[in-house]
Amino acid sequence: MACVIEKINEIIAPENLVYAKSPLTNDDIMHYCPGCSHGVVQRLIAEVIEEMGIQEQSIGVTPVGCSVFAYKYIDIDWQEAAHGRAPAVATAIKRLMPEKMVFSYQGDGDLAAIGTAETLHAVNRGENIVMLFINNAIYGMTGGQMAPTTLVGQVTSTTPFGRNVDINGYPLKITDLIAQLPGAAYVTRQSVHTAAAVRRAKKAIRKAFEIQRLNCGTAFVEIVATCSSGWKLSPVESNKWMEENMFPHYPLGDLKDSKRADSGLYRIKSK
């Protein structure tokens, strides 16, 4: 017994701690369900802001949806936007304070249904903001209704017999649309379901923030995410369901990186 305790103490010794909570996240217990991706992504945002040393510049815009309370967890200034309007709110903050680092954070209902116009036009204007898009293929907050991104055949509370394209149309690949817009500098689709995926997602988020510094257009990061409660699956089953069903329709990877091959530089917008 004594030797086990000794071993544990050795493992948790400060010099052996490789994972720590970002000082930008507080001790509040997150309200997210077990298995939800929102908490992981928000931790990554906090880490990126801390590592880049941009806490004083950063202003986040939260959506209406499960992540409305993101402002509780990361220690920066925030504005809470109306449902779907985060890109418009972020547009004005950045235009009026170009020296700040501004990002919006939205779910799929928020970004790709009620806020489609604000989303597409903010990117089309090439707003110098970071847009983070959490695609869990469902309306989490309101109890699991169909989202624009809900897969064909997927059961939700408003598609109890599965999404039927004759009635509901097709799952919207809004990130693919966004990649077509000249205002987008960087468009990528990531996930956070494995340690390796989390590392890649963090790299993408960091890159998005760095692109904002270059004043060359919108940096857009989609995270294909799980919603165990909405999907009515365990966290483990959710990851599996996501890999088998979401990834084929929403393949991971960069959709656009407008870095110029010749110079390695991003196009700087004319002011």
Added chain:
Amino acid sequence: MGELRLMKGNEVIAEAAIRCGCDGYFGYPITPQSEVMETLMTLRPWETTGMVVLQAESEIASIHMVYGGAGAGKRVMTSSSSPGISLMAEGISYLAGSELPCVIVNVQRGGPGLGTIQPSQADYNQATKGGGHGDYSLLVLAPASVQEMHDFVILGFELAFKYRNPVMILADGVIGQMMEKVTLIEQRPRWTNEQIQALSGGWATTGKTADRKKHVITSLEMDALMMEKYNLRLQAKYLQMKQDEVRYEVIDCDDAEYILVAFGSAARICQKTVQIARAKGVKVGLIRPITLFPFPDKIIAHYASNVKCFISVEFNAGQMVYDIRLAVNGVTRVEYFGRMGGVVPTPDEVEDALNQYF
């Protein structure tokens, strides 16, 4: 002394915005107020004062851009006309709910629906009784001249920041489109970051520094008791406005047996009616509410026991008349005369209406 010019009401909104040091304008075209953004785009204030001017994709986007800018402690505004203001209702409620200062101009046209591009005052209830969801009030200023279009942009920003509340300038197509002489203020500088810190440093999202807690702009509160407390605070603020911000003009009321009550361009017409009727020996006066919220009920009540009848003259089906009745509280007769759907009555028509109540 400022500069004297002959200008359209809508153009003056743009001039006054630049000159008073406004930080940002966000809008979407709609008749009869498109000249506001057109003038701004022609004057290019971003090259002089640094003011941001942006044509948004909709009135929904415009008002939420105003939200973002106001949340950052900036002096921001938008303008539109009736159908556009309906689209903004969501954002206006959020602005009021998050206690954000801004100026919103409504150059009203006839409704309902797409209606007409002719002048109207049919958005009185929408402006003064909410328009969006929830228990909130805007400070509503009703300009009756091109000069007041100018002055109320400046006053609007002062009041907006004094109360951390959206201010609406409720104009109409007549005031927006007509040309009059106007004295413009000298150019004032936009607020510096230090001034913003001094004025809004306690709440605006200017970036969290080590010496303060994070600032969060939100209207969300999950706890009903807390939300009620928050509502009570808002109501106390509106009460304060009622005590301190009532503005009106009184013309020829002291010996009046009849009083016309009218705002905006309707008041201009009634002013002529008063002259015509007085020349014929009729003892008639005019009360012109300048603030529609808070409504000048005390001055109306003050004259109630002396007059035979108040006549509310409006370019709508009779909306302000109910506020006059509340103020008068049954002491005397309160009637309505108006035209609708973009029709502007003549002074003689108003006089004919007045004659009916002798």
